[in-house]
Amino acid sequence: MKSIVIQQPGKLVIETRPMLQPAPGEVRIKVSYAGICGSDVHIYHGHNPFAKYPRVIGHEFFGHIDSVGEGVDPSRIGERVVIDPVVSCGHCYPCSVGRPNVCSELQVIGVHRDGGFSDYAVAPAQNAYQVPDSIPDQLASMVEPFTIAANITAFLKPTPTDTALIFGAGPMGLTVIQVLKGVYGVQKVIVADRIEERLQMARENGADWAINNQHKSVTEQLAAENIRPTLVIDAACHPSILQEAINVASPAARVGMMGFSGEACSITQQSITSKEISLFSSRLNSHRFPQVIEWMSEGKISPEKLVTHCMPGEDVEAAMTLFEKDQRACCKVLLKF
Known part of the structure; x- marks a missing residue:
């Protein structure tokens, strides 16, 4: 062989x-x-x-x-x-x-x-x-890539009324978009990336607003629209993102981390506790295969995209x-x- x-x-x-x-x-x-x-x-x-x-x-x-x-x-x-x-x-x-x-x-x-x-x-x-x-x-x-999105969303417990922000429109970010929209019915999903073609992929996968943060920060663009996400997911996995995710999040928001960088990440306790932010991390999947196979069979997610x-x-x-x-x-x- x-x-x-x-x-x-x-x-x-x-x-x-x-x-x-x-x-x-x-x-x-x-x-x-x-x-x-x-x-x-x-x-x-x-x-x-x-x-x-x-x-x-x-x-x-x-x-x-x-x-x-x-x-x-x-x-x-x-x-x-x-x-x-x-x-x-x-x-x-x-x-x-x-x-x-x-x-x-x-x-x-x-x-x-x-x-x-x-x-x-x-x-x-x-x-x-x-x-x-x-x-x-x-x-x-x-199936396996979607189990990664299934795992992080199981921790975050999205609801249709959430305003979700995803950093990164790579494969991980796109699977998360599909799960938030197709499975949990989240009405407002925002995605940030620096590559316009990836942002177009995000739109095709269900994103309601695709933000290009190459020249203007996510913080600035959300502030201009007076948007405070209640659910934030870092699917770009860069150490600098976590503090920005915490800063832009609404009080009582949930923040999910999918990154695996070994680089140091600087955050302040005050920015977390002052808003009582809940932080969740996720690695691989915990028995999510049957769930994703069901989603795929029912047409709730579209892997072909x-x-x-x-x-x-x-x-x-x-x-x-x-x-x-x-x-x-x-x-x-x-x-x-």
Whole structure:
């Protein structure tokens, strides 16, 4: 089988590897489609502190179960499935309170263990979720990105009367827009970004107001309209954003953080407590796959609006360069295996 391997930072190769065999409790998946995420690019460049090399990357993938390990029902062979990359221990404190995504022994498929940029992949059977026929193969690989939006919004508990502000119109920001509009019915969703083409994508995904903050700050533009968001989400993930998010937020607002930067971030306690701001952080997802599959089946979200490119798996280097460098025309890139 062919696998896309980051041997070390900056060195990507396509290797011929022996066929994988599922261990007890695992399934083997014949991969059909896999999506490129920013974290894949970070592993490629050596910027992900959790990755171990060499590593088969890829945590957004879809395929068919073609083999099962001991203890797994053989009738599962042939199932169309998407894979939750969160592998948890099941017995630590986070797991006991329904937060396996921050398990004390967390392993992420495609980061800590080999992932889905391969002809075949293995995963725990409980992490393989069946996809209904109503979801096309290509779009099924988009379930995982939407679980990220499902996770942060579950903390924030949006309501139709909220005024929501999202920093960043990249793939994360766009999935959040769709979930806020299509699932929670939020009437006013504002998105800020510095790339006009991304702002147009935001409008196409349901944003009511797209703010270009390249030359004029979000703070200034909101103040001119006398708008105080009640819900703010940082999907741009730059350390400077958090303080601005707190500053522009309404008293009693909720602020969600999706970033993973290791850089220091300067904020004041007064700006938070004076308005009794609630801060929420979110990593990966905690059992959100069934929820997103249902949303997708019911047409509440439209993953096809995010997919701009689909390329053969052997063109992975060109695909990753496109994803990283062409933020004006490219949103989500899928690899076909």
